[in-house]
Amino acid sequence: MNPRDRARAWFRRLPVVTRLVLAVAVTMSLVLAGAAGLVYWRVRTALDQQLDDDLTTYQRSLDRAVRAGEQLPPGPSGSLQQVLDAQGRVLHSSAALRHQLLLTPAELRRVVHGATVRRDIGSLLPITSGTLRLQARPVTADGHGRIVVAAVRRGHRDEALRELLAQLAFASALTLIAASYAGYRTARGALRPVERYRSGATTLADGNKHLRLDVPADRHDEITRLGHTLNHMLDRLDASAERERRFVADASHELRTPLTLMRAEIDVALHRPRSAQELTGTLRSVDTEVQRLIDLSNALLDLEELGSTGHITRSPVPLSDLVQDAIAAHLHTAEQTGRTLTAEAAGTSADVDARWLRPALGNLVDNALRHGHGAVHVMATVEDGRLRLCVRDEGPGFPPGFLPRAFDRFARAEASRTGEGSGLGLAFVHAVATAHGGTAHAENDGHGVIVALDLPC
Structure with a gap:
């Protein structure tokens, strides 16, 4: 692995906070340095220009004096001059220089x-004495070439720049410290809810189911959007x-009775020798219970699929085809x-999901034929963007106390409307309506029972 990797x-x-503070520090360092x-x-x-x-003004005054053969004028404080052939x-040379040449x-x-030559003598850092800036150029005096330095x-100038560097370094250091501290506090404050969410998730992992x-x-x-998303995820979990617990409880509750009956039939058949006719009767009874188990399992699985995904695929479906397909399997029974x-x-x-709506409507027709009396009428209408499906029979109706729980799983009315069935038909109808974003409703109208689905379409 190379050093960069x-x-x-x-x-x-x-840690995330450390990475954020480092990123802020590096970025601020670059900005401050720039x-x-x-x-x-x-x-x-500006100082160099001054x-x-x-230096240029002093050089010009020296040039004029050399050309005129006059005495060289004094320059700014600490300035030096030199004339060469x-x-x-x-x-000629300033007293401080004597015969030391300024030029190489x-x-x-x-x-x-x-x-024209211009250069500096001495450096800004480290601090040295006798720092100069010199300028030399040729001058003609009395027909002879001269060099004036x-x-x-x-x-x-150097002292001012060194002071400026010190002040910039001090101000930049303070700014970097303040920015890093502000970045640290901001990162800690921003990530504090995340740490709180993590602690909450740990509590959930330890067994708190309603966190x-x-x-x-x-x-x-x-x-906060992350928090809402996590809460939504917890709701879904x-x-x-709850669906899993309910599925297991419902399945164990409803499977116990047919399995017990099958075990009893088989035990009786094995208790003593039985005739072929008796064995046939036992097998038919067992077959009936097996079919009941199959129907119950299919109903539970359908409910679980609708409840776990809540997903339907809508497509335009002619209402006449939907209704005819739903009642076709029951025409022979009615006859x-x-x-x-x-x-x-x-x-x-x-615009509905016929895959689910067709068996739901078929369940309502089957319930009406199984538990109701008289004629059964199915009606499908669309008004204001909503589909209403109604199944009416002429039976005695539901007991008033049963109507509020008619669509609960395994809910059964009195003996007049019980008999065969698992009690999951209306629960399945309600699940289909809910998956479509609609409602299911049952009522007694004085002449029988009306069960209706009201769905957006």
Whole structure:
């Protein structure tokens, strides 16, 4: 692994707050360095411009004096001057220089050939004494070539720049510390709800089944949206666990009776030798219970599928086809029992899931034929974007106390409407209506029972 990958791996292993503070510190360091560099450059440019102006003015006064053969004028405080001939011999020099040459041989040659030379002597850091800025250029006096060197002290300029650097470093350090602290406090404050959510999730993992995260109601930022999402997930998990517990409880409760009956029939058949006719009767009884178990299992699985996904696939379905398909399997039963089964459907289509709605309507027809009396009438209408499916029979109706729980699982009315069945038919109808975003309703109208589905379409 190369150093860059190792650095990235190390950075990713750090806590989130530490990574955020480091990111803020690095970013602020770059910003502060850029701002300090800009300020330093602007100030140094201004100071250099002033120093160059003073040096140029001093150089011009020396040039005029050399051309006129006059005494060289004094310059700014601490300034130096030197006049050389074309061979580099010192003709005049400030007392502080004596015969020390300010120009190097290379610079001397350049000036002899007509160039102007400017350079600094000494450095800003570390601090040195005698820092100068000099300028040399050729001058003709009395037909002879001369080299005039002017130099001014850089002490005030360098001191000002060193003070500026110290102040910028101090201000940048304070700003970086303040920004890092603010970033730390902000990151801690922003991630505090996440830590609270994590603690809540730990409590949930320890067995608290009804935990909900405390999400502020007066905010709508990313953290609160995360909290609402987690609470929604917890609701779904609770609902899923409740459906699983209910499914197991319902299945164990309803499967116990047919399994007990089958075991009793088989035990009796095995207790003593039985005739072929008796064994046939036993097998038929067992077959009836097996079919009941199959129907019960299918009903439970259908309810679980609807409850667990809540997903339906809508598509336009002609109402007449939907109703005819739902009652087709029951026409023979109605004919055998001398009952009338009629249907009335609007000549339009509805946007529903026929895969679930067709068996739900069939369940209502089956209940009406099984438990009701007289004619059974199915009606399908669409009004204001809603589909209404009604199944009416002419039976005695539901007991008044049964109506509020008619759509509960395994709910059964009095003996007049019980008999065969698992008590899951109306529960399945209610689940289909809920999955469509609608409702299911049952009522006694004085002439029988009306069970209706009201669905958006």
